Amino acid sequence: MKPLGRFLSRFRRCESGAPMVEFAMVLPVILLFFVVIIEGSRITWIHQATSAGVRDASRMIARIAPLDLCSAGGVASYDAMATDIVANRLGGGAHLPVGTTLVDVTPTCISRSGSYRIDPTSVVEVTAKIQIDFILGNVLGLFGGAVSTLDTVISDQSRVFGV
Template sequence: MTRLVRHIRRLRSCEAGAPMVEFGIVLPLILLFFAVIIEGGRITWIHQATSAGVRDASRMIARIAPLDLCAAGGVGSYDALATDIVQNQLGGSSIMPHGTTVIDVTPRCISRAGVYRINPTSVVEVTAQIRIEYLFGNVFSLFGATLGPLDTEISDQSRVFGV
């Protein structure tokens, strides 16, 4: 009996599995930390790519449109051009990372009064609506509800210089 008691006491005082238990406690926090860093970087990348595309689309339309764009019927004929500029790079391949969907790209003409050569002057505004799916939504669900997609809108304006 004393041999059995000594064996039980030795097992109770053994701390060989303590690092494994500590790792099991800390692992979910480490996963959350990495998921937040990666998702934050992706969202910044997506926002920057969309913002650059919207800015380029508004500048392009402002350069090739007639000076009296708002009076001449608006920007309806530039919808396809604006969408193509926001979604694609020069080679035709998509600039949007995986998990990103461009829902809608809408150019519109704003007539703005001011001290310009032609008063009122035309301003082109391009607005893009995008949806971002979280790659690590399942990791976030360990700490609460799952995260659904993020819908956001990015816009930019440029004054029409005319052709």
């Protein structure tokens, strides 16, 4: 019995596994931290890319549309062009990062009164609805509910200068 008693007392005093236990306790927090950083960066990148596309689409329509755009039939004829500008780069490649779905792009015409050369003046607003898929959303499920998608709307306006 004496050797067993020595073994148990030595086992209770041994701290050689403490760093591994501490690491096992901290690992989920570190993993959550990295997942939040990666997904937050992706959301920022997707928002920036979509904002640039929407801004470019509204500026392009504002440059090529007639001054009386709102009264001349609206922006329905520019719908395909706006969608193409938001979805693609100038060189033709995809503009939006992986995991992004462009749900809808809608250009609208707003008639504004003010101290403009032509009163009321036409303003083009391009609105894009996007759906962002969380690539690491299942990892967040380890800490509560899993996150699958985020739906958001991004819009921009430009005053029509006319041709």
